[in-house]
Structures are given as C-alpha cells and as structure tokens.
Amino acid sequence: MKNRLKVLRAERDWSQQDLADRLGVSRQSVNAIETGKYDPSLPLAFTIAETFAMPIEEIFERG
C-alpha cells in the first residue's frame, strides 16, 4: 500500500507528531505508515480519511 500522507501533512503544515496526536496513535506509527513499513488497520485508515476529509482510496492505493 502506498499513501499520500507526507504530502497531505505538508499541505496542512503538520508534523508527524501533530498528525499522530489527531489520530490518537504514536509518532512512530505515523512514521512507519508514511515510510511504508506497514499498513494501518482498517479503523485507523478510517480515522486518517476522516482527518483529511477524503475517501480512503484517495489516500491509499495498492502498490
């Protein structure tokens, strides 16, 4: 799964810590997801989508 988290964060000028706080997860989890070390759970993917106000499919894609 590839994702656009880094760009979406940059557009809002959020640090990984800022996003982690909004998502209720650790900074390391945000970093790991962003750098492709693993995929978020489905509930976390929903929270991410809500946070950026866009569909999951516009943030993540198979790759």
Added chain:
Amino acid sequence: MKNRLKVLRAERDWSQQDLADRLGVSRQSVNAIETGKYDPSLPLAFTIAETFAMPIEEIFERG
C-alpha cells in the same frame, strides 16, 4: 467496524466460501469479518471493495 458483507453476498447469491475464494482468504476469515469478530486488514478491505466494485466506505462503517 460494521459491514454489509452479508447483504452484498446475498445480492450475488454467494456463499461465504464463494467470497473467500474470490478474496483469496479462508472461509473462517470471511465469517469472522462478517460477524464482526475482527476487522480486515487494509489490503483485504481494498480487495473486498474491488470485488464488490464499490468504495470501502460503502461497505464498512464505524460502529
């Protein structure tokens, strides 16, 4: 996470085994997801969405 798998299966007259075969997972996994025992991984959620040709958000919802 609640989901509409049972209804979507019924609309297509697929058994849990049929769906499992299409998704490439075990029947028990389909059953567990359908009965809410656990959530699918994000990649599996994508495969499910592709299989039913609709967005993830139209199949799963927070509950």
Added chain:
DNA sequence: GCCCAATGTCAAGCAACATTTACATAATGA
C-alpha cells in the same frame, strides 16, 4: 430419516500491526 451445503465457533500457531523507550541525525533559531 438421511445427506449435504451453509454457517457459526473454537483452539493453536504464525505473521503483521502498534506500542513504548531510546538513540541518532539534520535544520532552525536564540
């Protein structure tokens, strides 16, 4: 009554997700 497909459930095990703690690096600014 019997058989069979479908479903639900359990247990044990492995792989993946997510956590905390910690350390290293680069960039910024006082």
Added chain:
DNA sequence: TCATTATGTAAATGTTGCTTGACATTGGGC
C-alpha cells in the same frame, strides 16, 4: 554554541489478523 524541533530507526513487547483443522447446528431436498 546551545537548545529545540522534526524525522528516521531500532529493540522489546503486546495485540490483532489470518491460517488450518475440527466440531456442532440449521435448513432443504431426496
């Protein structure tokens, strides 16, 4: 220079997703 912030990474640990194999129940058709 020194302190701070942001990011990347690692190890150890706990939780969750998915597996196989097995067993019980239900409903329909013969």
